[in-house]
Amino acid sequence: MANNLYTGKMAAIFDAMYQTFINYDEEYEFYNELIKEKNCTSILEIGSGTGNLAKRFQENNQDYKGLDYSQSMIAIAQERNKNSLFIHGDMRNFELENPVDAIIITGRSTSYLINNEDILDTFESVYKNLNQNGVFIFDFIDANRFIPFIKENQSILHEATYEGINYIRESHWKTTPLENFLLNWSAQYYKIVDNDKEILLDDFSTVRVFTLNEIELFLYLNNFEIIKTIDRKTYAYDTYVIVAKKNL
The missing domain is CATH 2.20.25 (N-terminal domain of TfIIb)
Known part of the structure; x- marks a missing residue:
């Protein structure tokens, strides 16, 4: 994980800078359209950060929860979204009280999964916390x-x-x-x-950073089937967004 970026005063600086880097209305529309395509009603965002996407989900009265590794980020997110639930946790090992229809990992947070065990543990945790027909949506930087x-x-x-x-x-x-x-x-x-x-x-x-073939194999090993691959240009990096479904 980053040494300083997500702690203390840097959480606020990160939040300020990303207001310029990312159009959060467009970001919300992008993810929400993918979620709605699969008729998902309950959502967990991993890497929820300072709650900018949470704000949009809350405004639209959706069943949203956020999970983040940084308590400093969560503090800003909770102040911004007083009616949303934010969980302090690690994407490699988390357990929700109730499974959800969709889990999204946003902001290229997959970049911090630096070894294969991290990836496999994360995908296993996601699998366990999805409903039977659950959908897994995430982005990664294209190596x-x-x-x-x-x-x-x-x-x-x-x-x-x-x-x-x-x-x-x-x-x-x-x-x-x-x-x-x-x-x-x-x-x-x-x-x-x-x-x-x-x-x-x-x-x-x-x-x-990852190759598409690597990600495909990690998903296969964790019983996910890719249903859509989106080549997406973001503010600084070329990324892919994966939409996968849980296989039983």
């Missing part, structure tokens, strides 16, 4: 496109403005010996004060 991209662009700049404050994130990527397509990601977060950059925090993470 075949992302690794060549970072070889050409080892420093990536993202700018964001929220509530009158200008933020900059400088990301630096370094390939490891490529065991499991792991990448070392370091980032510096700044805000602009009087035209100068003021450092907010340094962050470092080891993350994983």
Whole structure:
């Protein structure tokens, strides 16, 4: 998991920056359409973060729960969505009181599953917490496109403005010996004060990107059948979104 990004004051900085990076109305419509296609009424979002998608589900009176690893993120999400339930938990090992119709993993949170055991444990937990005809929807960064991209662009700049404050994130990527397509990601977060950059925090993470074939095999091993694969461009990375159903 990230060292600093999802703890303390960085949860608020993350929340501010992503208001610019992601159009949450579009993000909600995208996931909600997939959920509705399969007639799902109860939803668990893994990686619910600061509750931006939760806000849309709550506004539409849907049966929504969020799960996140960061208590700091959950605190912001709960303040934003007083009538929603947020669970502090680990996607690799969680148990709901009642299974749900749809489980979604959003925001490329699969990147933090850095070994095969992490993936298998997560998919097993998802399987156990889905109803009989449950649907599993998640995104992941495509290794075949992302690794060549970072070889050409080892420093990536993202700018964001929220509530009158200008933020900059400088990301630096370094390939490891490529065991499991792991990448070392370091980032510096700044805000602009009087035209100068003021450092907010340094962050470092080891993350994983995947090939589509890997994901297909992991799903097969955990008794899921892919029913839709969507090639989706997001704010910074080429991703795939998978819609899979639970096989009995």
